[in-house]
Amino acid sequence: MGKWVYLFEEGNASMRDLLGGKGAGLAEMTNIGLPVPPGFTITTEVCNLYMEKGEKIIEELWPMVLENIKIVEEKTGKKFAAKSGLPLLFSVRSGAKFSMPGMMDTVLNIGLNDETVELFSKESSNPRLAYDSYRRLVQMFGDIVLDMGLQPFENELENMKAKKGIKYDVELSAEDLKELIKRYFDIYKRFNKEFPQDPFVQLKMAIEAVFKSWNAPRAITYRKINNIPNDLGTAVNVVTMVFGNMGNDSATGVAFTRDPKKGDKGVFGEYLVNAQGEDVVAGIRTPKPIIELKKEMPSVYDELLKFCKVLEEHYKDMQDIEFTIEKGKLYMLQVRTGKRTPGAAVKLAMDFLNEGLINEEEAILRVEPSQVDFLLHPRIDVSSKLQSIAKGLGASPGAATGKVVFDADLAAKMSDEDVILVRPETVPDDIHGLAAAKGVLTARGGMTSHAAVVARGMGKPAVVGAESIKIDLKERLFTVNGETVKEFDVITIDGTSGNIFKGVAPLIMPELSEDLKNLLSLSDKLAKIQVRANADTPEDAKRSYEFGAKGIGLCRTEHMFMAQDRLPAMQEMIVAETIEERKAALEKLLPMQREDFYGIFKEMKGYPVIIRLLDPPLHEFLPKREILKEEIAQHEKNGEKDLVEKKKRLLRRAEALKESNPMMGFRGCRLGLVYPEINEMQVRAILEAAAMVIKEGDKVFPEIMVPLVGHINEIRLVREKLEEVAKEVISEQGIQIPYLFGTMIELPRAALKADEIAKYARFFSFGTNDLTQMTFGFSRDDAESKFLPVYLERGILPVNPFQTLDRDGVGELMRIAVERGRKANKELEIGICGEHGGDPESIAFCYEIGLDYVSCSPFRVPVARLAAARATILAKRQYEADK
């Protein structure tokens, strides 16, 4: 193992693995000349070694820490554990590779004891500050390092304020604080613990506590939710203390170099005068907007703006910074890439591209597919008459409706239901509740409070700082403007406007912003795999086209027969006992199908449209047998003879069609092989509709798809028969109609025998819903409600294979099918139309194995377009890196 401890000037931004995000940021800022208080970082490797070998690692580390303290002493001209002069004090801060806000520990003011506090008081001429700092150290040390919890200290603080008849901590005098420290030491005694007076012992114990906090339950939960590996470890930053609470010329704050909510230009942040950093992040006092600093401390404000610009240009992205002003001098305490709302992510990517700071590929990589998904979520219809009952700060956009719950544990327990977590403010320990809730509402805190930051990161709607709501945790209700909302009542929150509504608010579907449209056009330009949509109606087709689909990858014709006006004709067809009867029923269905196809073709304006021949088992079109039996009994009672006869006929047919394994039964191409008239009617409807479009002077490109083929003879026979129908229609119409025949690959046998099947198919489309079902032998209808959750919980399977393609098994079959299919038929066009076609990870796999397109539901099309471009870019980068 290399070096264990790095001075800030020895590190840089690329060392996040080793120094953690915070350490790497402090190092980088130091090196580009920004004012960072001197300090050093103990690497994540040391944390991992400590996890493995325990305390002896701290002993091994110690001489290196001492060596670095000396250097910092030289730089600052102050001494740690000083006997005279202003004492050097440290903060000890955690900092993993990925930001885990508030999840791990920090201890401030290390180095104060009964003696140095006197020096600090004298040298700073600020006794109140000295004793307040000491008080905070004793409290944090007890809570974090010695595990005594915060509550005993908070209680003492509250008692003290009550005794003095004051409301705020800042009103306590130096004498009060001295008294409070004594009482804090009594708490230590009650716990049988001791506060170490030796600053070196304090530092050693604090470093160890930060290492340990990597494995605190809330940190583990956070990592699980955010897919952060457990073996990264945290670095520990030992930083010279600077004080934002030295008076009214001091302050502390956080800022984003651009607006993290909308992405607008201009520094956006908050600060508190005469306060320490934890006061801002905790959301207890409501801070002032950064613009007021311009009035209060104009030169510091200018400097801050300048540093923001330097950082943004340096990192080429929006940054989130923490700063402290000590007696008019600005210090930078943290820099990291700023978390942003999905809308801001898109705007920032396009703005940075237009400003020439990043290139096109980088702009696409700046936005996650899940963020685009979020932008397609519904919003509250502002034109609705519903009156909001209160308003807070819209901290994370989107609307959420759910039952009010007042604690995180309950929210987590009720994760099957839609709940809104309502809290005075949230703390890091609430993380599991935030993860389970649909949205969060707090009465206190600003745009950078814990709830706001975490909700934005999770892409969850949040309203914070709704100060007019009065939460009564004992009675489990909140009141606002004369209204009472009890636990489990339903509310809707709008994280965009900050409005809160009682009950369910009406929602509207969003439109794509100009920036998003531009980002998606850019995606289409760079992506080497196309996106089509699964659409069954002209309306769906219209939406797909508007969302940028380059065709329809799957039109499930059965959905057309489910409509109320069509079902009777469909049922007639199913109960038909002779070919003539069946043909007569199909005659009725033909014009309806033709009309649907015509509508879809028109909407798709010449893009290819794959229409799948009837697929599901016929019993799906009949009423359930139990229901039929009940109805027959009722009709008999009413003496309705005709109806009794009709229903009995349906029942007989339903009984005859009953199967033990309908998913492996009489469905797919098997239907068409037994009752060819169905397919014949459908092909006729498709081509007649196409002819209508062509005659109107428009373009059309139908592709006819045969489902559930497993054997070459199935596709061969179906196709031969249908080509005859096609010829017939073409000669009747007297024009050329372009069309292709192809098949779905949704059975393992079809994948393996793809070379044979490809002789009769111009295209393949992977039906990975069925292919996953048939490969695993998991019922797609039942597995997810029965055993799959247990499989996922216990890690038996890494992901739900119905959501994300199983690369190893199902994926292997796909690879084989692509390879064998293309070998046999050079013209073969291959896509996917199972649910996986809209899943970014699965899209990356489809690109990898060389598919021509993915097809997904219309609302996923924008997500898939971005995912397709990202897959292309990332694969190219990987290829270049491997070279």
Ligand code: PEP
């Ligand atoms: C599939 O099986 O993946 C598919 C797209 O067809 P369906 O879901 O209609 O069975």
Ligand code: MG
């Ligand atoms: Mg299928």
